[in-house]
Amino acid sequence: MPATYPIGTRAETERLVKDWGFHHVFxxxxxxKGYYAPHSHRGLTTHLIRQGTFTITYPDxxxxGEVKKxxxxPGARIDVPAGKLHEVWIGEEGCEYVIGE
Known part of the structure; x- marks a missing residue:
């Protein structure tokens, strides 16, 4: 089971992600029901969920024919390694999350 982090104010959660060593945090x-087609990023990216749900799969x-999602x-941290192909679905209630790059 992944670690769960406390969700305080927006400023507190952004500071937490900065404390993990990420310089570009927002x-x-x-x-x-948002959707992000398969894509990757040049560097390590983290997502700290504040509200809602975030579903991810790694197509590779x-x-x-089995898709593992x-x-x-809230409180979950999802790290996506640099260059790793991933696909994302947002839940019915939407999702707010802090991104660290």
Whole structure:
């Protein structure tokens, strides 16, 4: 089970992500049922969920037609390594999360 982090104010959660060593930190909000097609980033990226749900899959790890998705809620930290292909769905209630790059 991944670690769960306390969710305080926006400033507190952004500071927490900065304390993890990320220099570019910001809060992002997606509306209901948002979707991000498979993509990757040049560097390590973290997502700390403040509200709502965030579902992710790594297409290159899916095999034999099986799609492995994992859903995260408030307090969850999701790290995506540099260059790793990933696909994201946002829950019905939308999602607010702090991104660290």
């Amino acid at each position: 809060t992002w909000t997606d509306g209901s 790890e899916n095999s034999n 994992e859903t995260f809620g």
